Amino acid sequence: xxxxxxxxxxxxxxxxxxxxxxxxxxxxxxxxxxxxxxxxxxxxxxxxxxxxxxxxxxxxxxxxxxxxxxxxxxxxxxxxxxxxxxxxxxxxxxxxxxxxxxxxxxxxxxxxxxxxxxxxxxxxxxxxxxxxxxxxxxxxxxxxxxxxxxxxxxxxxxxxxxxxxxxxxxxxxxxxxxxxxxxxxxxxxxxxxxxxxxxxxx
Amino acid sequence: xxxxxxxxxxxxxxxxxxxxxxxxxxxxxxxxxxxxxxxxxxxxxxxxxxxxxxxxxxxxxxxxxxxxxxxxxxxxxxxxxxxxxxxxxxxxxxxxxxxxxxxxxxxxxxxxxxxxxxxxxxxxxxxxxxxxxxxxxxxxxxxxxxxxxxxxxxxxxxxxxxxxxxxxxxxxxxxxxxxxxxxxxxxxxxxxxxxxxxxxxx
DNA sequence: ATCTCATGAGACCGATCGGTATCGTGCGGG
DNA sequence: CCCGCACGATACCGATCGGTCTCATGAGAT
Numbered sequence: 334x335x336x337x338x339x340x341x342x343x344x345x346x347x348x349x350x351x352x353x354x355x356x357x358x359x360x361x362x363x364x365x366x367x368x369x370x371x372x373x374x375x376x377x378x379x380x381x382x383x384x385x386x387x388x389x390x391x392x393x394x395x396x397x398x399x400x401x402x403x404x405x406x407x408x409x410x411x412x413x414x415x416x417x418x419x420x421x422x423x424x425x426x427x428x429x430x431x432x433x434x435x436x437x438x439x440x441x442x443x444x445x446x447x448x449x450x451x452x453x454x455x456x457x458x459x460x461x462x463x464x465x466x467x468x469x470x471x472x473x474x475x476x477x478x479x480x481x482x483x484x485x486x487x488x489x490x491x492x493x494x495x496x497x498x499x500x501x502x503x504x505x506x507x508x509x510x511x512x513x514x515x516x517x518x519x520x521x522x523x524x525x526x527x528x529x530x531x532x533x534x535x
Numbered sequence: 536x537x538x539x540x541x542x543x544x545x546x547x548x549x550x551x552x553x554x555x556x557x558x559x560x561x562x563x564x565x566x567x568x569x570x571x572x573x574x575x576x577x578x579x580x581x582x583x584x585x586x587x588x589x590x591x592x593x594x595x596x597x598x599x600x601x602x603x604x605x606x607x608x609x610x611x612x613x614x615x616x617x618x619x620x621x622x623x624x625x626x627x628x629x630x631x632x633x634x635x636x637x638x639x640x641x642x643x644x645x646x647x648x649x650x651x652x653x654x655x656x657x658x659x660x661x662x663x664x665x666x667x668x669x670x671x672x673x674x675x676x677x678x679x680x681x682x683x684x685x686x687x688x689x690x691x692x693x694x695x696x697x698x699x700x701x702x703x704x705x706x707x708x709x710x711x712x713x714x715x716x717x718x719x720x721x722x723x724x725x726x727x728x729x730x731x732x733x734x735x736x737x
Numbered sequence: 738a739t740c741t742c743a744t745g746a747g748a749c750c751g752a753t754c755g756g757t758a759t760c761g762t763g764c765g766g767g
Numbered sequence: 768c769c770c771g772c773a774c775g776a777t778a779c780c781g782a783t784c785g786g787t788c789t790c791a792t793g794a795g796a797t
Contacts, residue, residue: 348774363656366568369754380775381756391755441658448653450709454565456643468711492712493722499705500698507652509670510694520695527725550744571784582745583786593785 349387351377356398361445365395365452395449396460402445403467410474421482422525425475425494429521432498433514436505443506447499471495484528493524551589553579558600563647567597567654597651598662604647605669612676623684624727627677627696631723634700635716638707645708649701673697686730695726 345351355377359368370391374381388394413431417423446464453461472495479487479494501517504510547553557578561570572593576583590596615633619625648666655663674697681689681696703719706712 364568364654366566366654367656370756371753380777382758382776383774385756386773442656443653446709447649447705451645451650451653452566452568454569454644456710465709465711468706468709472706472711489718489721492706492715492718493699495706495712496699496702496715496719496722497695498702500700500702503649503701503705504670504674504694504697507648507667507670508658509667509674510697513694513698516691516694517698519691520698523729527729572786573784582747584746584788585744587786588743 345378348377348379348383351379352384352387352394353398353401356394357401360395360398361448362442365449370394392458392460396463399445399449399460399463399467403463406467406471410471414478421478425478425482425525426518426521428475428478429494429498429518432501433517436501436514436517439502440505441508444499444502447502479528482525482529484525486528490524490528494521497521497524547580550579550581550585553581554586554589554596555600555603558596559603562597562600563650564644567651572596594660594662598665601647601651601662601665601669605665608669608673612673616680623680627680627684627727628720628723630677630680631696631700631720634703635719638703638716638719641704642707643710646701646704649704681730684727684731686727688730692726692730696723699723699726 346354352373355373356368359373359376370381370384373394374384377384384394388397409431410428413427414424417427446468450461450464453464455461456465472491475494476487476491479490484490497517497520501510501513505513510516548556554575557575558570561575561578572583572586575596576586579586586596590599611633612630615629616626619629648670652663652666655666657663658667674693677696678689678693681692686692699719699722703712703715707715712718
């Protein structure tokens with residue numbers, strides 16, 4: 334995610350890095366199918382040949398791009414957890430805050446995973462497998478935090494929080510809900526409260 | 536939504552209908568960009584020329600397809616509301632039930648609107664405008680029902696329900712959450728309870 | 738019986754797709 | 768010093784893209 338801010342122009346990085354930067358920019362802005370390898374090479378100020386020297390196929394580049402995005406998310410979540418050691422509730426809220434704060438930037442462009450899955454209907458495609466593994470890992474991670482927070486049904490709580498996180502991104506992308514960030518935070522707090530309330534299991 | 540079940544083959548419908556049926560099938564299964572007009576014509580057992588006699592461009596066909604899908608959803612919601620006249624809470628739960636019941640069918644294919652937005656990054660594209668208008672209308676509709684149900688903050692409640700509906704579809708598509716339907720229903724019930732509770736405004 | 742017009746069939750267009758081959762050049766390590 | 772190798776530029780490949788054109792045919796209305 335901090336990969337985007339790199340200036341990437343004057344002090345030229347090696348071609349492979351420039352290609353990945355260009356792919357990040359173009360894939361997340363226009364979509365996978367809408368971007369040709371020539372366009373990526375142009376934006377990376379290199380050539381198609383150089384691209385194919387580092388990546389076997391376009392699909393392999395897509396996969397590597399998604400692998401990096403997933404790693405960035407995971408690293409960001411690690412950082413949030415480290416900021417609140419042994420405070421699972423604060424860690425969950427920190428993750429929600431991280432997504433909420435990202436909404437304005439993501440606005441109308443959308444989550445790269447959600448968008449990419451839409452373009453990868455084949456569940457056996459390596460890139461799609463990567464996304465599904467990443468998302469499943471995030472849900473497990475949330476469930477783990479919920480368990481550590483002492484919630485009696487951590488899987489249910491994690492699922493509810495996940496729905497809210499994904500829904501907030503989708504609804505921001507299509508502009509149907511305003512102030513999605515604040516609402517997202519309120520929802521997550523409410524989920525935590527409801528699940529930790531003693532007799533409130535419906 | 537019932538358009539899918541049409542047999543559409545032996546007792547041939549007029550070409551325009553067959554083309555729209557083929558578009559529904561292929562666009563929702565493979566995505567917009569992944570499907571060529573030739574493939575649509577083939578599946579509709581007609582020709583590209585016939586297709587272009589009824590639709591000015593591929594984009595126009597995409598737009599018409601989405602218009603029909605949106606109308607189908609709206610009609611389904613109408614039907615749910617009619618089934619529970621003057622019972623806004625039951626109407627809201629009925630809408631959630633409708634989405635929850637659709638999850639297994641949608642499974643791994645995803646919501647056509649969410650998927651299409653991912654392939655339409657240009658917010659001025661007519662098809663994207665149509666989707667955004669539809670989604671905004673659904674949120675307004677939910678907020679209206681929430682208001683009629685006497686909830687003190689109908690916009691907030693509608694946003695929370697919307698997040699849950701969208702999130703459930705996304706998480707079902709990428710396989711990260713099991714039994715999403717049951718969980719969706721529990722969330723919506725909890726949102727209604729929390730917002731109708733007297734002193735519970737945080 | 739005839740006229741009309743939507744249809745079906747298929748060739749064709751320029752552009753672009755993902756991917757490959759060729760060749761020149763320049764920089765860095767032995 | 769010079770040799771190897773990654774790089775850049777360019778041309779090319781077959782396939783497919785969205786979209787157009789021509790023409791034969793067939794069913795319905797008059």
